Amino acid sequence: MRKVKVSNPRYPHTIKIVRREVPDRYSEGELSEQIVYEGIGRSYTDTTTTGDAKVDSNKRKASIPVRFDEWDGLVPMSGDVLIAVKGNIAEEWEVKDFEPDNNRSVVYGQMNRNSNM
DSSP, rough: OOOOOOOOOOOOOEEEEEEEEEEOSSOOOOEEEEEEEEEEEEEEEEEEEEEEESSSEEEEEESSSOOOOOSSSSOOOOOOOOOEEEEEEEEEEEEEEEEOOSSEEEEEEETTTTTTT
16 A cells, blocks of 8 residues: 655744735825734634625634744734735735634634725
């Protein structure tokens, strides 16, 4: 019998959390982004999809290998944007909350299923 080695890393995705600052309509500034986190992680669904005939939204989670007390400076906040790259697919969703969990941080969010699919 031939053995096949299975590769199943704990954090297989690339995660980037950005804070976008949009200038007001009277200033001549441009959209600016601050990087809150960039590195490895795992993005997954929270198995709840809601919507109507026009827009479906899906609750999402991301596990990031940073302890809650190890965040330097910026921390994920509601309104930030999380970009998860899973192979050839990139998802973009809005952060709603984050909390500590066993030597990692879990980020909660909501993805509009019609905007970037």
